Amino acid sequence: MDAQSLRTQKEAIVATGLTKWFGEGDTKMTAVNNVNFVAHFGEILFIVGPSGSGKTTLLSIISGILRPNAGTVTVDGANIWEFDKDRLADFRLTKVGFVFQDYHLFPRLTTAENIAIPLILRQRNWNESIAEARKYVDIVGLTGRSEILPVKLSGGEQQRVAIARAIIGAPEILILDEPTASLDGDTGKMIISFIKEKILNQNRCIVIVTHDARINEYADRIIHMEDGRITGLDKGTE
Numbered sequence: 304m305d306a307q308s309l310r311t312q313k314e315a316i317v318a319t320g321l322t323k324w325f326g327e328g329d330t331k332m333t334a335v336n337n338v339n340f341v342a343h344f345g346e347i348l349f350i351v352g353p354s355g356s357g358k359t360t361l362l363s364i365i366s367g368i369l370r371p372n373a374g375t376v377t378v379d380g381a382n383i384w385e386f387d388k389d390r391l392a393d394f395r396l397t398k399v400g401f402v403f404q405d406y407h408l409f410p411r412l413t414t415a416e417n418i419a420i421p422l423i424l425r426q427r428n429w430n431e432s433i434a435e436a437r438k439y440v441d442i443v444g445l446t447g448r449s450e451i452l453p454v455k456l457s458g459g460e461q462q463r464v465a466i467a468r469a470i471i472g473a474p475e476i477l478i479l480d481e482p483t484a485s486l487d488g489d490t491g492k493m494i495i496s497f498i499k500e501k502i503l504n505q506n507r508c509i510v511i512v513t514h515d516a517r518i519n520e521y522a523d524r525i526i527h528m529e530d531g532r533i534t535g536l537d538k539g540t541e
């Protein structure tokens with residue numbers, strides 16, 4: 304399947320007029336300033352920009368963590384910032400998967416236990432959750448490593464555990480914040496190409512914040528941010 308063929312016409316995320324500021328008066332700083340974009344199912348969208356340009360703030364808003372001062376976010380047609388508290392919590396748990404730069408694995412839990420956490424949080428039975436997690440151990444290419452603690456895994460392997468944990472609940476939106484920053488160049492590329500080949504599908508939209516220009520070739524589109532605003536939109540080079 305070629306690199307472009309997964310992208311659908313169906314809108315996964317529609318951000319309109321998003322604005323978020325911190326502080327008041329002299330200390331007021333607008334971190335995200337009237338941002339508009341659309342991301343489609345089947346697409347990998349990169350958000351790039353210098354430190355402090357508002358990327359993490361924007362991710363937090365579209366994933367239902369940080370309420371904007373103005374603007375709307377619709378995910379799969381629903382306006383998430385109109386949800387009540389319970390529905391928003393459910394949205395964060397079921398619709399969005401998050402992968403962080405430093406993996407955020409629990410050091411005393413095994414690979415399978417780390418991956419099972421989202422299911423256990425959803426009140427699924429422990430044994431069933433671990434059995435399901437073992438399937439994801441295989442999906443991310445870590446067969447045989449279910450019972451190992453994170454400290455025994457390489458950085459690339461830990462990132463695969465984090466990806467498995469983020470997708471075990473089948474989220475439609477997968478968000479990765481600097482996923483390659485702690486990895487060497489080759490491992491970083493392997494992880495992103497793995498995400499593109501195995502984790503992206505037509506019912507999922509992937510948003511990646513990155514400073515790592517070496518992985519730009521894997522983007523379907525690239526949004527450039529500066530001072531809280533979108534300053535450009537590129538197609539990926541693939």
Ligand SMILES: Nc1ncnc2c1ncn2[C@@H]1O[C@H](COP(=O)(O)OP(=O)(O)OP(=O)(O)O)[C@@H](O)[C@H]1O
Nearest residue numbers: 325326332334352353354355356357358359360361
């Ligand atoms: N909770 C907060 N309180 C006050 N200011 C904040 C807060 N969060 C972010 N900011 C400010 O908003 C601006 C945008 O920050 P943000 O973390 O979104 O940028 P970024 O592009 O993700 O940066 P980096 O690449 O360094 O992570 C920065 O000037 C930051 O200091």
